Amino acid sequence: MIPSSLLAVAAALFLTIVVAACNKPTESSSAVTIEFEVTPQPVRVGPATLTLRIADASRQPVTGASIALEGIMSHAGMSPVFAHAKETEPGRYLATLDFNMAGDWTILTRITLAGGQKLERHLDVKGVRAN
Numbered sequence: 001m002i003p004s005s006l007l008a009v010a011a012a013l014f015l016t017i018v019v020a021a022c023n024k025p026t027e028s029s030s031a032v033t034i035e036f037e038v039t040p041q042p043v044r045v046g047p048a049t050l051t052l053r054i055a056d057a058s059r060q061p062v063t064g065a066s067i068a069l070e071g072i073m074s075h076a077g078m079s080p081v082f083a084h085a086k087e088t089e090p091g092r093y094l095a096t097l098d099f100n101m102a103g104d105w106t107i108l109t110r111i112t113l114a115g116g117q118k119l120e121r122h123l124d125v126k127g128v129r130a131n
């Protein structure tokens with residue numbers, strides 16, 4: 001039997017770790033805003049263009065970022081689709097992602113800024129239509 005006081009300490013430690021882990025990626029990058037757009041609309045099964053606009057706290061374009069995209073669906077047995085975004089003008093990044101099934105998608109967006117900071121966003125693309 002584990003003393004309940006020990007459990008409480010363990011729980012407190014765990015909570016501290018979780019909070020620290022959650023705060024870490026955002027502290028240096030919380031000022032970064034990401035605008036996200038999918039075209040054409042409505043989104044249908046097949047390749048679509050994703051446009052991301054990244055700006056800093058003073059609304060200046062964030063250039064030189066590396067952006068990896070992973071499109072997933074929530075159900076089992078579905079392979080993710082991947083893309084890498086290219087910067088087409090300062091702070092504007094384009095990628096082509098192949099939505100190969102109708103339904104709700106989430107785009108895991110992993111951004112590495114020129115300074116090395118990493119941030120991650122989950123972008124929802126709901127209701128991709130069947131062709």
Ligand SMILES: [Cu+2]
Pocket residue numbers: 073075078101103
């Ligand atoms: Cu699917």
